[in-house]
Amino acid sequence: MTPNKDIEDDALGRWLVNEMSEEERRAFEASDAFKTYQAISQHTENLVLEPYNVEVEYSKLKKSIAHKKESKLVQMRFYRRVSIAASVLVLLGIGSFFLLNKEVALTRHKTLQGQTKTITLPDNSVVEMNNQSALSYNAEQWKERRDVQLKGEAFFKVEKGSPFRVLMENGMIEVLGTSFNIKDRSYGTEVYCFTGKVRVTDSERNATILTKGMSAKIIDGYLDLNSKAEQMQVPLWKQGISRFENAPLADVIYELKGQFDIEIQVKSDISKRTYFGTYPNDNLEQALQLVFGSMQLEYIQESEGLVVVK
Known part of the structure; x- marks a missing residue:
């Protein structure tokens, strides 16, 4: 409320109770506020109210x-x-x-550096796992779905029956009854078919069918259909041999560490170095000489479990 309004209300109140002097009364009755009051008073006098029951x-x-x-x-x-x-x-x-x-209760198997392991699946299919590998499957749903997940390397002998699938980050292998080897590492996946037929599918859903003696690779998620396979009766790793074809040296070192359960420290830049060749899986000194010696890289065994490459 404004100050002028307060003054007008006070003047009206004093006028109603006749507390104004004659001079104040004449001044108030000549004001606009008094004229407004008179108009309201005359209007209310003409109002007719209905009786209230x-x-x-x-x-x-x-x-x-x-x-x-x-x-x-x-x-x-x-x-x-x-x-x-x-x-x-x-x-x-x-x-x-x-x-x-x-959470699905999966059956899990794992091998560490220098370890191998043979397991039998619920349908009597056999899996032989190489070092640094992991395999899992759902035993409760095995009759409905023969799926296994693999990281690493393993040789499979699959019993005939419903489709058998091996799921990997790079792709998928599907068979009905056969034997094959899968090597799935961070640098790629290699598949070799020993008997029967194997369907190989990459992460882009490109697929090819391998028969006995055929192999395929999945590199960076894509199928390499030009792979030439050497005829083998069993996987090389089961023969005690590791073989590489223009593989990054860092990947070869990873395999050496896993095969011999050692640590390898590299002091020089090997990012552009590749290795083509083989080494035995049961002789560390010979393996080191075949890999590093052939590439003119100096190395030293500082302790039983440590190799330093300069």
């Missing part, structure tokens, strides 16, 4: 209150039913979430 209005009030209570009760019942239904839906949703996201 207390009993009738009280009855209306009771009916209104009763209606509101009933409406509120109906609303409460409705909201209660909705809340119950919502709770059921939430519980069903939570239950479905846990059922769908329930």
Whole structure:
């Protein structure tokens, strides 16, 4: 409220109770505020009010209150039913979430540096794992789906039956009944078929079928269909031999570490060096000489489990 309005209200109040002097009264009655008051007063005098029936209005009030209570009760019942239904839906949703996201109990096998392992799958298929490898599968669903996940290298002898799949980061191998070897490392995947047929699919869904004596590679997620395979009866690693064809030297060192369970420290830049050749898996000194000696790289065995390449 503004100061002028406060003054006008005070003057009107004093005028109504006749507390003004004659001079103040004449001044106030000549003001715009007094003229406004007179107009309001004349208008209200002409108003005709309908008679107010207390009993009738009280009855209306009771009916209104009763209606509101009933409406509120109906609303409460409705909201209660909705809340119950919502709770059921939430519980069903939570239950479905846990059922769908329930962690599958996988059977897992792993080999460390210098280790190999032979396992028998639920259908009597046999897997021989090379060092630094990991394999897992769902034994509970094996009859419905013969799927295994592999990281590393392994030789498979698969019993005939439903499709058998080996899943890897680079692609997938699918067979019905055959024997084959998979070497899946960070630098690529190599597949060799010994018997039967093998379908090899890369991460881009390009596929090829291998028969006995054929091989394929998946490099950087893509199939290499020009791979030429040497005829073998068993995988080279099972013969005690490791072989590389223009492989990055860092990858060869990784295999050496895994095969002989050693640490290799490299002091020079080998990022552009590649190796073409073989080495025996049971003779560390000969393997080091064949790899580093042939590449004119100086090396020294500082301890039983440590090799330093200068």
